[in-house]
Amino acid sequence: MTTHTIGIIMNGVTGRMGTNQHLIRSILAIRNQGGVQLANGDTIMPDPILVGRQAHKLQALAQKHGVEKWSTDLSACLADSNYSIYFDAQTTNRRAASIKQAIAAGKHIYCEKPTADSLEQSLELARLAREAGVKNGVVQDKLFLPGLLKLKRLVDSGYFGRILSVRMEFGYWVFEGDWQAGQRPSWNYRKEDGGGIIVDMFAHWRYVLDNLFGEVKSVSCLGTTHIPQRVDERGERYACTADDAAYATFLLENGIIVQANSSWAVRVDRDDLLTIQVDGTEGSAVAGLRDCKVQHRVNTPKPVWNPDIPNPFRFTQQWQEVPDNQVFENGFKEQWELFLKHVVDDEIPFQWDLLEGAKGTQMAELGLQSWAERRWIDVPALQL
Template identity: 80%
Template sequence: MTIHNLGIIMNGVTGRMGTNQHLIRSILAIRKQGGVKLDNGDVLMPDPILVGRQEQKLRTLAAEHGLEKWSTDLDACLADRDYSIYFDAQTTLLRAESIKKAIAAGKHIYCEKPTAASLEESLELARLAKRAGVKNGVVQDKLFLPGLLKLKRLVDSGFFGRILSVRMEFGYWVFEGDWGVPAQRPSWNYRKEDGGGIIVDMFAHWRYVLDNLFGEVKSVACLGATHIPARVDESGRPYAATADDAAYAIFELEGGIVVQANSSWTTRVNRDDLLTVHVDGTEGSAVAGLRGCKSQHRINTPKPVWNPDIPNPHDFLGQWEEVPDNRPFDNAFKVQWEMFLKHVAVDAPFPWDLLEGAKGTQLAELGLQAWAERRTLDVPKLEA
């Protein structure tokens, strides 16, 4: 057995998502398990260096997890041949410039989404990476959630028959920061000038979820809203919320599938999970959350009759059957990290490249445009 070290420049991992999902639950978890095993018995071992702008945060994070390598000098790290992969989890407005530098340095690219603040820049990154011949990938974590993997199993088995419609509900109440209750999300999420907004944030997710589970998105209609116009930031200072905190969209997919997608940071949850995906087909229906999935086949579908004059005789929620796990499920971010490391090392398949990431930016831009113009827009095909 040979251990192959893969040096990874991890930029922006002092943030909540970067620390928890990418560093602790992915890269450090892979190291703890002994690396990623290849078919020939060899092992890929990630070797991270933490990069960012704030020295104290980097020093503290590295010390907490027994890491010695960290730096505030991105250019020096990109010049180091021991690091072949560049990962970016910075805020959206900072991401593209750093990725361009990494591509120019010949690094393989793995990054969070949105990949850039505009479709033009997202496509530029995809084209630069293609011309440079570097491997590249974008985080598409929700595809690897247990609930959506179970839902994909139902789709692939033909359980639904012809899929008619999908209803997606995402969100929760993000506290305004007053009343002595800190907000669960950073304040830049609510400032348009800093790259914030739920359409920019979540439509990148909805694009890859819909494309990969049900069919390519063909059109979009969207109404956004800024329901909470003022919030309090991390320092206790009030600020104006200039970005949308809720979006109500209708997507049409290939095959005529209609998708209703509500995304909100201003809703209180009365459903099984923070994200639920309800699919209706001619032969059956299913509702998936982050980890669970319930189904109801045509032969088990009850026959309710509308009668508001009597108490409801049906236990509708109890009439659904849980889709079993049937196998263990690992952390969604970690699973995709392992796939990307194999892609870099042995050219294993990895279809979620920077062009796929640009599709998410495209849908967000079209959603914002559809809202502004109050009309439905077609979604053109993209090419790198």
Template identity: 65%
Template sequence: METRTLGVVMNGVTGRMGTRQHLVRSVLAIREQGGVTLADGSRVNLQPLLVGRNADKLSDLAARYGLEDWTTDLEGALADDDYPIYFDAQLTNVREPALRSAMEAGRHIYTEKPTAESFEGALDLARLARSTGVKNGVVHDKLFLPGFRKLKRLIDGGFFGEILSVRGEFGYWVFEGDWQAAQRPSWNYRAEDGGGIVSDMFCHWSYLLEDLFGTIDSVNAKAVTHIDKRWDEQGNEYAATADDAAYAIFEIGRTVVQFNSSWAVRVNRDELVELQVDGTRGSAVAGLHRCKVQPRALTPKPVWNPDLVEATPFREQWHEMPDNEVFDNGFKYQWEQFIRHVVDDEPNPYDLLSGARGVRLAELGLKSSAEGRRIELPELTL
């Protein structure tokens, strides 16, 4: 079978996530395996064109991975018909105009999230995609992680019966930067630069909860800035103006979801993000890689007695789910899906409208926090 080449403009991949997950572990890994296999058995391989604002960083990155094609001229890259796909991993505040330019140039787009700084901006992008007819996709990487794929397997198999509640915990301690360097960039903690855990993580929780449990009906959130002083990459003190933690309740039909997100919490769990799902017939705890279950028939019968030291090994009463398949890198998995969507017209629900729902959830989460009330989410259509 033949192998075709498909050019991809990759903008903003000099950053840590763009380099590691999208360039190296996705696009270059696809090249190394010989391309994406299509429905007819043929393959399509990817030819990246690196784009950015810093020529030195682009040159160094290209040299490191043996690539020849890079440029600081985004307009010229979008005008090149050899590159029909545009990928964006830039900062959020410059993403929207770049996506708009790419679609107006007739390019299919695949993008990181949030897709825009505002819900209206994100919705306008979805409308533009429809009017131009370009294929479009938004990175929904957490759906393809082993732990959540196992959880999806349980849901689809009816393991839980009626799902009653979900409790999500995400986060870890991000050092302030004074005596140990921070693990995240300083702009994450400045609202004026687009930072904040709500705008960052609620876009993820939107598609994750939607895919696993259904449409989110309402949000009631409290966003806070626990640590109001941090130090940047140059060691300069700055005011942390963005929220670094959020405590939310989402309603999905009769299911109540409590979700804590924090960059000011010390980890006492098996993974950095975990969901506990409780149903009438069983429960599960899923993280990025693992998933443990406790079915109804094997549920123990705890008895409350505060006068005695608890000796029950509760964690040992759960059972590890087997992999039952080989799990590929989640980012790479979705890249392959998007390529098949472009070339084979394979269905793709993870589009700009889905991205707009994520931006809306973040926006309404912040509004809920500011106004101290529960906010319903109406059905979203173009």
């Protein structure tokens, strides 16, 4: 039995998502469980080095979680042959340049999305990685959520019959930062810093729709900035230049119509921060992050519109829960394990590469174009 020690340069993990999901709940969790096991009995053990621009943050993070190595010198880390994977969780406007540098150094690439500020840059990264022969992957975390895995199980089983429509509701109230601190960083609301809910969330919606229901063929989108001013981390008021809500309709290749509302200015009256309702000829389902409930045609109530009497139905009580039937790991960790296996073993595929990531960037650009031009936009196929 062999242990494959894989050095990973982790750039930008001092942020909330990078720290919690990628460092603590993925890489350190994998180390604590004794690595990733291959079918032949071999073990993959990740060996991270934390990289960033602020030494004090890196040092504090490393000490808190028992990580031995950290550095502010990305070039030196990329030149070190002990590290074969470069991971990027920086803000979007810094990502492309660092990934290019890592590809040039011969590193395998794993990164957050969006992969770049523009479709042109995202396609360039995919092309450079292919030409360099390095393995590459993009985080597609929502595909690994328990609720969406249950939803995928229903789709694959044919439970819905012919799927008619999908309705997605995402968002929550992000405080403005004056009388309560905002729970998202201020750059999210500045377009010049790569912010905006369309750029952030349409990359997610693209891979969710493509992988669960069918390829997106056209989009109509209306964005807006509901909250014009917020207060940043220093207590200073600033103008919000990026969209904080988007109301979109997607048409899929198989005729399925998808309505997707995304907002950081909405108060939640639903089961989860993200809910996806699927309606088909044979049945319906509503999935959240972890749970999924169904209603088959034989269990569907028969309401009649009558505003003159109290509603006799308790609609939310007329659904059945889909059982877990398996142990669900952290979705970020599961995808990390798949990518590590892919790096070590050429026979193990990894389908969510930089070209798939470019589709997310494309979706965001087309959403912004649709908003600007007030029209439907077709989604062209991407080629390198």
